[in-house]
Amino acid sequence: MIEAKDVKKIYPGIVPTVALDGVSFVIKEGEFVALTGPSGSGKSTLMHIMGFLDRPTSGVYKFNGKSIDELSDDELARIRNKKMGFVFQSFNLLPRRSVLDNVKLPLIYSGISPEMEDKLAKEALDKVGLSHRISHYPNQLSGGEQQRVAIARAIVNRPSVIFADEPTGNLDSKSGQQIMDILQNLNNQGHTIILVTHEKYTAEMAKRIIQLKDGRIIDDQIVVHRRLAKDGLIK
């Protein structure tokens, strides 16, 4: 489903910055991959390229067999809308919209009926355990709850892949565990999950870890002793 071949990303400047220096990998449907590495290793850049938010400078990146250069702006928007869900470190909720409206946001751009919008948004909120908060506003929620709203927004259109960029980075450990638990559940339900994190502990909740350093993959292997966020919660 996801295929990268010698992907490079160089930011131009007086001294050009090499963010990705030729990475290659394949990710199949249903995987749960953690991209880790120190800051500046290129993991976020890689995620943006994988999410069609950014273009590689060279090399080939394909999602479902298509590269960004083969797709028009409208087609890219459609793929981001239907096939991908994004969760950001800083939640990125619209402050003046209710929780329900925030979750509906991707549906607004997918041309479905308002009744269907409501139904799907409520289902998504149910999955993250926030059914009781639908008419609240983001500033009335805790950080963990806000991130759960963001996850509901990411899954509302039932995307095949969820990209999560440091989703627990701004949260306390308990809320972080909750978020990871939700992501693991989503993975169990069939969503492919790409998680960017710099914490080894969090990365070990994925099934596979791709480790980056200075824009190169230095390690790529299956997690042998996988952590389950659920267990952490019980403790």
Place this chain on the structure above:
Amino acid sequence: MNIFYSFKTALIGLKTNKVRSFLTILGIIIGIAAVVAMMSLGAGAENLIVGQIMSMGSNNIFIEPGSFDPKKTSMMEAMMKEMEIKTLKISDAKAIKNLPEIEEAAPLVVGMDKVVYKDINKKITFLGTTPAAHVVEGTNIILGRDFTDAEVKSQARVAVLGYKITQDLFGDENPIGKTIRIKKTNFKVIGVLEERGSQTFMNLDEYIYVPITTAQKLLLGIDHIRWIIAKAKNENVVDEAVADIRLLLRDRHNIYNPQGDLTKDDFRVMSQVEATNTLSSVMEIFTLFLASIAAIALVVGGIGIMNIMLVSVTERTKEIGLRKAVGARRKDILYQFLLEALVLTFLGGVIGVILGVIGSFFGGMVFGKMLNTNWGFFISFKAIGLGLGVSTVVGLAFGIYPARKAAQLSPIEALRYE
């Protein structure tokens, strides 16, 4: 993306910064209000003046000294020159009256002075005419009688008063047979005219009519006349009559002008219809001129809209990035910001139209009071349409640039923006 959602988004965007939104559209409000008020007042004035002139009869023809001299540099100069032309005489009016197309022709002189009755003392305009003037103007005597041709011939000291000046001088007293004084000359009041209402810049009911010969000799000391008002027998012969009057006067004034070059004449002939059309077009140009000055406020308002929309795009860069990340297309973002600008300006347009209508209502009232006339409250629907149309166009024109800027943001740049 449905239109309802877009509107909701636009309104939330505007409500977030209520004061800022209001200040932004203030320019549009003022611009539209000014355009609407100017055009409504202009249309009202035009209606009033043209209506009054036409009410005097569409068969009328004016003859006055002067010429269509293109070299005249200013209106004042032209007027001064005309004052010096003394070639128009009572006999010209008599000759014009004898033309086959003409029903009646009245010579006129005019002056301003004080009229005195007992201890009352008023500034008035007096007109020296012949009985024909009332035929031409179509006014009726309601009390007493008009002066006769014989009285004109004998320079009789008799006067016919306008309705209002009669009331001012005599109140409930019967004015007939009473003596008034103008320029140390006694006049016997013999008649009162019906109420005619005031014309835009002059109150006809304050006029005093005396025989033209009396006015020339005793009040003004001249033997030429100021103008002639003639009345054609019917509308169809007005143009012929104008042509004939020109030939007749050239002949009488010894002007050799076989080509009919109007600049060589020492007089001007204009029909009522022509005069009305000229006045109408002058009024229209004047109105347009005022409206275009007001339109400058609109452009300034539009620049304000653009400025604030650019600020809004910058402020919401992250939101734009997020929307793009969850699947908004370029045109979704474009429409969102364009609609916001449109809602802003259209709102300004609506408020501006309302204020403009209120303004022209009160403006009309004030002008009506000032000119002592019944100013018809006139809403220029053309102006309202124009106001709303222009505000929408301004919204589009000045909203498109910020909206395009928003639409073209790359999602990742926008998301990274702090």
